[in-house]
Structures are given as C-alpha cells and as structure tokens.
Amino acid sequence: MISVTNAPPKTPAKPVFSLSQQRLKQSGRVVLSIDRLEILPGEKVALLGHSGVGKSTLLDVLYAQCPKDVAWCPQQLGLIEPLSVYHNVYAGRLSRYPLWYNLANLLRPWPGRQHEVTELLTPLRLTEKLTSKIHQLSGGQRQRTALARALYQQRPTFLGDEPTTGVDPVQSLTLLAHVLNAHTTAVVALHDAELALACCTRIIGLKAGSILFDKPSQQVSSTDLERLYQC
Amino acid sequence: MLAHLDSHRFALALLILGLIAIIGGDWTTLNTDYAAEMQRLLQGMLWPDLFATEFLLNALGTTITIAVLGIALGAALGAAMVPLYRFALVRVGCTAVRAVHEIFWALLFLQVFGLSTVTALLALALPYAATFARVFSDILSQAPRSVARALPLDTPRLLALLYAKVLPVWPQLVSYTRYRFECALRASAVLGFVGLPTLGFHLETAFRQGYYAQGGALLWLFFALIGTQKWWLRGWSWPLLALLGLVWLPWQVHFEPAWAKRFLLDEIWPQLQYTDHSLWLWLEQIWAQAGPGIWGTLMVAFMALLLSALLCSISWPIATRRLFPRSVWLGRAALLVGRSMPELLLAFILLMIFGPSMLPAALALAIHNGSLIAHLLAQRADDLPLRRDTGTDPSSWAYEYVPRLAPGMRDLLTYRFEIMVRETAMLGMLGVASLGFYVDSAFELFQFDVAFALIVITALINILIAGLCTRLFSQRD
Numbered sequence: 259m260i261s262v263t264n265a266p267p268k269t270p271a272k273p274v275f276s277l278s279q280q281r282l283k284q285s286g287r288v289v290l291s292i293d294r295l296e297i298l299p300g301e302k303v304a305l306l307g308h309s310g311v312g313k314s315t316l317l318d319v320l321y322a323q324c325p326k327d328v329a330w331c332p333q334q335l336g337l338i339e340p341l342s343v344y345h346n347v348y349a350g351r352l353s354r355y356p357l358w359y360n361l362a363n364l365l366r367p368w369p370g371r372q373h374e375v376t377e378l379l380t381p382l383r384l385t386e387k388l389t390s391k392i393h394q395l396s397g398g399q400r401q402r403t404a405l406a407r408a409l410y411q412q413r414p415t416f417l418g419d420e421p422t423t424g425v426d427p428v429q430s431l432t433l434l435a436h437v438l439n440a441h442t443t444a445v446v447a448l449h450d451a452e453l454a455l456a457c458c459t460r461i462i463g464l465k466a467g468s469i470l471f472d473k474p475s476q477q478v479s480s481t482d483l484e485r486l487y488q489c
Numbered sequence: 490m491l492a493h494l495d496s497h498r499f500a501l502a503l504l505i506l507g508l509i510a511i512i513g514g515d516w517t518t519l520n521t522d523y524a525a526e527m528q529r530l531l532q533g534m535l536w537p538d539l540f541a542t543e544f545l546l547n548a549l550g551t552t553i554t555i556a557v558l559g560i561a562l563g564a565a566l567g568a569a570m571v572p573l574y575r576f577a578l579v580r581v582g583c584t585a586v587r588a589v590h591e592i593f594w595a596l597l598f599l600q601v602f603g604l605s606t607v608t609a610l611l612a613l614a615l616p617y618a619a620t621f622a623r624v625f626s627d628i629l630s631q632a633p634r635s636v637a638r639a640l641p642l643d644t645p646r647l648l649a650l651l652y653a654k655v656l657p658v659w660p661q662l663v664s665y666t667r668y669r670f671e672c673a674l675r676a677s678a679v680l681g682f683v684g685l686p687t688l689g690f691h692l693e694t695a696f697r698q699g700y701y702a703q704g705g706a707l708l709w710l711f712f713a714l715i716g717t718q719k720w721w722l723r724g725w726s727w728p729l730l731a732l733l734g735l736v737w738l739p740w741q742v743h744f745e746p747a748w749a750k751r752f753l754l755d756e757i758w759p760q761l762q763y764t765d766h767s768l769w770l771w772l773e774q775i776w777a778q779a780g781p782g783i784w785g786t787l788m789v790a791f792m793a794l795l796l797s798a799l800l801c802s803i804s805w806p807i808a809t810r811r812l813f814p815r816s817v818w819l820g821r822a823a824l825l826v827g828r829s830m831p832e833l834l835l836a837f838i839l840l841m842i843f844g845p846s847m848l849p850a851a852l853a854l855a856i857h858n859g860s861l862i863a864h865l866l867a868q869r870a871d872d873l874p875l876r877r878d879t880g881t882d883p884s885s886w887a888y889e890y891v892p893r894l895a896p897g898m899r900d901l902l903t904y905r906f907e908i909m910v911r912e913t914a915m916l917g918m919l920g921v922a923s924l925g926f927y928v929d930s931a932f933e934l935f936q937f938d939v940a941f942a943l944i945v946i947t948a949l950i951n952i953l954i955a956g957l958c959t960r961l962f963s964q965r966d
Contacts, residue, residue, distance in 0.1 A: 318877070325878065336876030340496070340892040352884040360884040 271299050274327075274415055274443045275320045282315045289315055290467055297445060299414075302438045304454035304475075305447040306486060307464035313447035316464070317417050320445060324415070329408040329441065333419035336404070339392045343384060343403050346392060347375045350407040375410065381436055382406055397424035405433065409440055416441035420449060431456060451483050496895040500798075503902075507795030510851075514788035515922065519844035526842045533701030537709050544691065545710060552687040552714070554734030555606070556677040559613030560670050561731050566614060567621025574626040583619035588948035588955075590915040591616055591676045592833075592925070595683045596932055596940070600752055603743035609685045613673055624665055632657045670722065671715070675831040678711060682833055682918060688714075689834065696841060715829040757941035775939060778931075779946045782917070782924035786950065789847050789913045789923055793854035794906050800859030801866060801898065802891070808867035812881050824867070827860025832912045836919055850921040854909050862901045866894050903958050910954045914947045924950070 273296040282290040290312030297303055297320075305313045314333060321328055329350070337346050344367055352360055363371065372388075379385045382402045392400060401424045408416060416437060422430040430450070434457045438444050448454045454461055454475075461478050463470040463486040471482050539545070573579045595612035602608045637653035644652070655662070681689025688711055695704035722730075764770035806812045807820030832853050839849035870890055879889050917925025924947045931940035 321877065328878070330876065330878040332876050334874065334876070336879075338889060338892050340895065341888070345888065349888045352888055353880055353882070355884070357883050357887075361887055364887060 273298050274301075275323050275445070277319065280319065282312055282319055284312070284315050288467070290464065292316075292469060295462075295469070295472075297443065299443050301443055301460050302458045303445045303460045303462060304458035305445065305462050305464060306449075306451055306454055306483075307470075308487070309449070311464045312467070313464060314419050317419055317445065317447060321417055327413055328415045328417050329411040329413040331404055331408040331416070331418040331421050333423070333447075337392045337400060337407075342389050342391055343379070343387050343395070343406075344372060344375050344389060346403055347378065347406045347410045350409075350411040375406070378406055378410055382433070398426070398429075401425055402433070405437055409437065414442045416444040416446070418444070418446040421446055422448075422450075422453070427453075451486075496892075496899055499899045499902075503795050503798050506791040510788045510791035510795070513784065514792060514847045514851075515785075516792075516846060516848050518846050518848055523842055529699075529701050530705075530838065530842065533703075533705030534708065535705070536702055537706035538700075538702035539706050539709075545706060548681075548686065548688045548691045548707065549710060549714065550733075550737060551685075552674070552677045552681075554730060554738055555609045555613065555680070555685075555687060556670065556673040557727065557730040558734045558738075559610050559677065560617065560666065560673045561727075562610060562614035563617030563669075563673075564621050564666055566618035567625055570618065570622035571626045571629060574622050579622075583622050584952060585948060586619040587616055587623075588911075588951040589616065589944055590911060590925075590947075592679065592683060592915045592918060593928060593944050593947070595680055595685065596928070597757075597944070599683060600932075600937065601744070601749045604684050604686075605742045606738045606740055607742050609677070609680050609687070612680060613676055617669060617673065620669070621666075625662065628658050628661045628665065629654050631661075667722070671718065671829075674715065674718065675829070678714075679831045679833045682837070692834065693837065696837070711834075712826060712829070716825065752937065756937040758938060759942070760936075760938045775942050775946075778927040778939065779924070779943060781922065782914075782927045782943065783946070783950060785847065785917075785922040785926070786910060786913045786924050786947075789850045789854070789916070789921065790906065790910045792847065792851040793858070793909045793913065794902060796851055796855030797859040797862065797905065797909070798898070798902055800855050801862040801902075804859065804863040805866040805870060805894070806883075806886055806890075808864060809870040811871055811875075812886070820867075821864070824860040824864045827856050828864060830857060832857045833916060833919070836916050836921070840919055840921075845920045847921060850913060850916045850919070850923070853916070854912060858905045858909060862898065862905065865901060866898055869894060869897055903961055907951070907955045907958045911951050914950070 275295070275297040277292050277295040279294075280292045281288045282292070289310075305316060307313060321330055338349065341349075345364065348363060348367075348371060355363075359368070362368070376385055376388060379388060382405065384399060384402050384406065387395065387399060387403075392403065395403065401422065405418075405421055408418070408421075418437070421437065422434050425433055427450075430453055434446070434453060438446075438457055444458075446454075446458070455478060459475055460473070461475055462472045463478075463482060465486055470486055471478070473482070570579060570583070574583070591612050594615055595608060598608040598611045602611070632654045636657055637649065640649055640653055678688040678692075681687040681691065682693055684690060688707055692704055692707045692711075695701075695707060759768065759771050761768060761771055764774060804820075804824065808817060808824050809820075810817045813820060835856055836850050836853035839852050843849050843852075873890065873893055875889060879885055913921075914924040917923040917927065918929050920926060924943060928940050928943045928947070931937070931943060
C-alpha cells in the first residue's frame, strides 16, 4: 500500500542539499551546529526532536539552497484567509502563468485549472470545500489545503514543517505517504516518531544543538528514540 | 442594510458610485492646450526663481508662525473644553464647529476682522479647538484608573488630575498635537487663497500672473517646509516660534464693533426684504444654489473616492520595501509629495492645466488621499507575516498581498470619504461647482445670509456623511 524505497541509490548521485560546518542561528542565537549533512535524491527524511531544537531553522536553511525546486509547506500555514481553497491551491503555481492569466483567474477560475485542483483535492478529501474560504475551514482542513498548495506546484522536492498537524492519526499516515510519493526527495519535521518510521527512509534525530543520530529508518532502535526524547 | 460590506461588495459599491459620478458630473475639460501649460509649469519647477528672497522668506515666516500660534491657541482652547466635554450641548457644538472648513471660517472672520492675523488665527484655532476637545477627552479617558487609586487621598485635585490623568497619556497628547501641526501647516498655507499673506497667497498670485519661476520656487519651499518639519519642530522650538510669531506678525485689526454686531446679529440671518418678506421664497432661493451645490459636491467626492481607490491599489507596491528593496525610497518620496500637498493647492495647479471642471478637483483629492492610503498600506504590507516562498512579482501582489490588505484599504477609504466630502465642498472656492463655489459667490455679492445658510448646509452634509461612515464602521464585524 505504502511504497517506501529503503535501498539507498546505487550510483552516487549529486546531493539535493548539502551542509558542512554550519551553525544555524535563530534571532542571533546559535540553535544547531551541523558538521556535515547531505540529502540525496530519492531520500525521504524525517527530522525528529523536541520543539525548539531547530527543526524549522534547518528547514529554512535547506529551503534557501534551492528555492526553485522546493514545494514549501511551512508550519504557520501561510494560507490566504480571504481567498477560497481553490485560489490558495492555485497560488502555488503563480510563477508559472503570466500576470493577466492569474488576474483573470481571480475573477473567474479557469475551468482547466479548476479541474486539476479538484482532482488533486480528491485524495485529500477536500473536493467539496473547493470554493470555501479559508476562515470557514477546520484546522485539519487548513492543513490539507496547505499540502494541496505544495502538491500543486509539482516540484521535485518537498520541505514540510509538521505537515500533518491537526489531521487525525489514521489519516496522517495515508496523507503523508501520499505527499512523499508525489515528490522525488522530501524532508519533513515531525513530532510523531511512529509516523516518521512508517513513512520515511531516513531519520535524523536532533537534540541539544546537534545531530544525535542519522540512520536509515529500519536501523532506528527504541533506545535511540528514548535517548532523543529524554529530558 | 449596510451591515458587513465585504471587500467585493465594497468594490462594487465604489464602481456604482463612480458610474453615478461619471453620468451626473461635469467632466469636460475646457483647456485645449494642456501640453503648453504643463511645459510652463515644469519649467517653473525646474528653474525656480529662488532669488525672490524677501518675499519668499516673508511668506514662509507667516505660514509657519500662523500655524504654530493657531495650534497653540487651538490646543489651549481644546484643553480648556475637555472638562465640559461630557455635556451633550458642548459635544454637539464642537461637532458643528468642526464640520465647517477652516477656509469657510476664514471667510466669515474676514468680514469681521478684515485681512488680519486675527482672522487667520481664529480660522485655524476654532475648528482645531473643537477637534482637540474631542480627541483630548478621548485620550484622557484611556488613562489607567490604577494610577488615580494609588495616589494619597489628600492629594490636591489639580495635582491628582495632572498625575493620574494627564501624565500617563502625555506621549499620546503630544503626538496627536504634533500630527495636527502638520495639518495646520497645510491649512495655514492654504489660507492664502482667501487673501491672507501665507504661502498660498503668493503661490496663487505668482501662477495667476504667469510668474511660473516664482511659483515653482514657492512650491519647492512648501515641499521643503513639510519634508523637514521633524528637524525644525522640536520641544524647544515650539515656544521660540510662537514668541517669534507674536513679535513679528502684524497685529493691527480693522475692527468696527458696530459693523461686527450688525454682521453677527443681522446680516448673516435671512434677509427677507429681498423676497417679499416670504421665508418660503427665501428658502427657494437658497435651495436653488444648495441643490446643485450638494449634487456637485457628491459627484466630485464619489469620483474622488473611486480614483483614490484606484490610485492607492496600484501605487502601494512602490513604497513597500519587500517588493522594491532598492527603489523604495523613490516610491516613498513620491507618496510623500502626494500626501503633503494640500488638496486646494493641487486642485489649483490641476485647474491651470485642465481648465475649470470637476476633473481637477476629483484628481486633486484622489492624489492626496490615494497617496496617503497607499503610504499606510505599504507600511502594513511590509509588516504582513508572509511565508518565505512568497514571490515579489505582480501576480503575488494580487494573490498574497491584496486580499490581506483589502479590508484595511476599505476602512481607510471609508474614513477618508468623510474628509473628501469636506474638502470637495471647500474646493468650490476655485470655481468647481461644489457648495464652496456658491458660498464664495454669495460672499462676493455681499449676500451674507445666503453664504451663512450655505455654510450651515455644508456643515450638515459633513455631519451626515460622517455619521454614515461611522455607522458603516460600527456595523462591520
């Protein structure tokens, strides 16, 4: 049901992201120092760790490395409240169409685009909310809209910060698997270790300003997780 | 019925009002040679005659000192009225005084005190005092009660008032007074248009006589005055400037008590001897002028509202740092020029270019208000919390920024509409067919009763529009 490629790529591919000797700062304070980190095409990476450990900061740094290839799904969902679900999803592709096309779409959605977005929303179970304004949605529905916006961009890489917050646990699994499948490479910050193990190929545990462990999912033991979440 | 206008319906309402204005107003321009006029004006701006020193300095000094003294007097009167502001009668009185434009007050005082410093001061101080009374009492009522409770019980009342009420909100009081000074500076310059010797007078004279280089110099002087005031208007310079004004301004007044009495008690009230002693005929005569005056005022104001909306919705990006990090100073400077130009001055210049019609008036109001609103929207746009993949291209303006800025823009336009109506009425002074035109004509014909009646009607219209706008506000979610 959920296809997860566990084997690392055979040929040494050029990494999508690479960091070396980086000190990540948040409002002037160093929150995370990373000696070396490479993420290869095809990897589905989960970032685990307490909140405030620097997961979002790390995602920010990764985003800055190749913004053109990234479908971005921030934690503050960044949805446009006064617009409909359709327009929010469409906004993911603004740069792909000319200005007049985008403006006309604000007045009257293009049927072709609307059809695409409707199809996209079907697995997310949001189809009937197509024309609803964001402020009429529940937290989970907003989250799924944000994911739809990221999916609609059809970029090779997905960066998500807690992309399934507010969605119930059963749905989270299918939803995350769906999103990860739609992208070649993905890095997601998660708070649910079980979800991470089920969907991702590689787990990076962050603790106390550095990387505690960085392993393929199957090699992550319960001791690793205990140490990660121990205070 | 007016409850909860969302942005779409607001835009639709703007379009409908604009359409009414297009059909109901006079938008034909008489001047056929815009280009030549524009060229002369630009020449005057590019090669200003900065050596007309004595008269430039004179105009500058008069404008500044009248503004400072007017504000000082207004603030003092306003503060004195604060304790009385809880009485309904005082509140209504203040609303009425505020509803009459400074220029109309100047025209009234002109009849009593002649072309004098007193006329200019009263024309500024009276409506400002009414405004100060309201705003000061609003600010004072926000003073935290805890300070008053903490004072010893036997504190003298005046001291208690100072410590518990005034000092906690002192910064707000000062910053509002400062903001008002900016308005007073513009108003002081504009008072020249009724003949008082401030910048506006010299500007009008220079341009009417075709001395474009002198006019250009005066315009630059005016921009410099507005643009630099934060450097020369400091805590210490207030009293200094006020003192300078007291010494330097001419104080002689042609005041004849007998005439003043006749003017106030007789001349401004209905003169029925010319209408067969029939109040009905007199009212008909008033209505024959008020009707078209009100219509003209509304048409110009509607058009100004639509044009302001268009102008601010296309010009806010140029002053937003996020969108134009390198050229933002240029956009901000352009909006600064637009919003610091008084409507009357702008309208006067546009009238020279386009000739008399409603177009220059509506354009002038749109440039002033549109730049002001665009400036505020740009500030908000820079503060919006946006996701980091938000683009900086026009498509992103339309999707990411405009929907978030729209409610604020709607509120600012509603608020400014009240001011647009007030200013439109006054712009009639220049020959635009709004209420002010009929007021001015009545003064020229010495029909003081008609002039006064029309001023009262103008005030009532202002109060009505203000009430309507407030209602629109309070009914929004």
